Amino acid sequence: MVNPRAGGGKSVVDWPIISRLLNKYDIHYSHAFTEYKYHAVELTVQAIVKGYRNIIAVGGDGTLNEVVNGIFIQKTVSPSEITVGVIGVGTGNDWFRMYEIPHNYEECVRAIKNKRVFKQDVGVAEYYESSVRHTRYFINAAGVGFDAEVARRTNRLKDLGKRGALLYIFSLIKALIRYRSTRINVKVDGKHFQDTVFSLTIGICRFNGAGMMQVPFALSDDGLFDVTIIKKISKLNVVANLPRLYNGTILKHSRVLGVRGKSIEIMSIPAVGLEVDGESLGETPLKFSIMQQALSVIVGEQFNQSKLTAKKQPQLLEPAAS
Ligand SMILES: Nc1ncnc2c1ncn2[C@@H]1O[C@H](COP(=O)(O)OP(=O)(O)OP(=O)(O)O)[C@@H](O)[C@H]1O
Structure with missing residues (x-):
């Protein structure tokens, strides 16, 4: 294709x-x-x-x-x-x-x-577009809130014929000027988390946004989503911590929470946007489920799964009980 x-x-x-x-x-x-x-x-x-x-x-x-x-x-x-x-x-x-x-x-x-x-x-995302429920499969990562807003702006620029990895950074800066954090309710395997959230990433693989690592410890065959939740944060703090998005240390920030789970539900008022695998889709309420090892993919000759497994780190926080 x-x-x-x-x-x-x-x-x-x-x-x-x-x-x-x-x-x-x-x-x-x-x-x-x-x-x-x-x-x-x-x-x-x-x-x-x-x-x-x-x-x-x-x-x-x-x-x-x-x-x-x-x-x-x-x-x-x-x-x-x-x-x-x-x-x-x-x-x-x-x-x-x-x-x-x-x-x-x-x-x-x-x-x-x-x-x-x-x-x-393989992830399954359920979302709403014009009040109609849709389903979309994904194999890399889904983003909610600010992440989805950056994808929306990037895709609009791509539709206008612009190209290059810097599109993501350009869109990120433009989105940052206007974006407001939203009260979001997240349920991970039945446990609730509620806060004012800036951005949320649900990862199967580790990279999104042209090389950012928002889910730096995701393993793509463990049957679990790695979820990174960035709580409300000042614009200055976002800019100061941009390097963390690229060097895999985002989970060390005090306003960032990492959880793992098989089933995720997200609700928010007002509704917030969704992207999966970089494609801009609809909005909340959202549901995510995962099918373990459901797709056979051809990998690069250098890819070494055991290197990734060694990096698996259990420091991720458990979601707070409601
Ligand atoms: N003939 C076409 N005309 C317009 N859009 C198309 C056509 N074929 C595919 N598309 C759309 O092109 C979009 C971009 O494709 P794709 O993501 O593969 O490229 P990219 O945006 O350059 O790469 P990346 O997502 O890795 O940054 C997809 O949303 C797809 O639906």
Whole structure:
């Protein structure tokens, strides 16, 4: 599935190079260009009906998310029979960072050829848009509140043809000027937490926002979401602590809480926005559930799961009982 809009149009320019590499490594494939938003969901469903069982997303996190949604809404085969590979041409490519998927196209195609498969968790997000309940699968991270507002602004800029990882920082600064923290009620595996919250991230993998680590200890196959809750915080404090978003120390901040759980519910008045895998969706009330090791993905040759497991740290706070 080739998204010609990914990376601000880079995928369509680079497709001849990528297709030559797929031929060079003797990977037999057919390709389809997406023609509109959500088209990769439909194309994935159709491809599986036609008998394809290995799907490569050529794009960024959004294209990959649509392929995953196609895999989980189709009824032809069990999703466990499908394997997903990626060639990253997106702007953020955050999911790719978790698995050390190379930037270099040739290394990427070689990794697909070698087909080291990892089974990762899949999240299910339920949200509301125009008072109608929707469901969306995700494999990287979901953001609520300020995080979703930054994604909304970034996506608007991408729709206007802007590109580059600095879009996220630019949107973050613009969003910071206007955003107000909201009273949010969070339920994690039945335990309540209520406070005025600036931002909340629900992670399966570790990176979002073009390289930020808001859930720095997430393990993608443990059947648990890592949730990071940033309580109301001054704008100056946000700016002073920006490096923490990149160096994995965000949980050490006194206004930040980390919890783990399988089932998350979020309510707020007024409603706050949601993004999943960088795609801007609807708003609260929200429900998240997780399917452990439900998707087979091809990882980079350098990816070493045991390195991640060693970093698993149990310092995360338990959510306060109501
Ligand atoms: N033909 C198309 N025309 C317009 N939008 C499309 C088309 N095909 C796919 N899309 C949309 O393009 C959006 C961006 O895709 P994607 O996320 O893969 O690229 P990106 O934004 O450059 O990368 P990243 O999310 O990693 O920063 C997705 O929301 C997808 O729905």
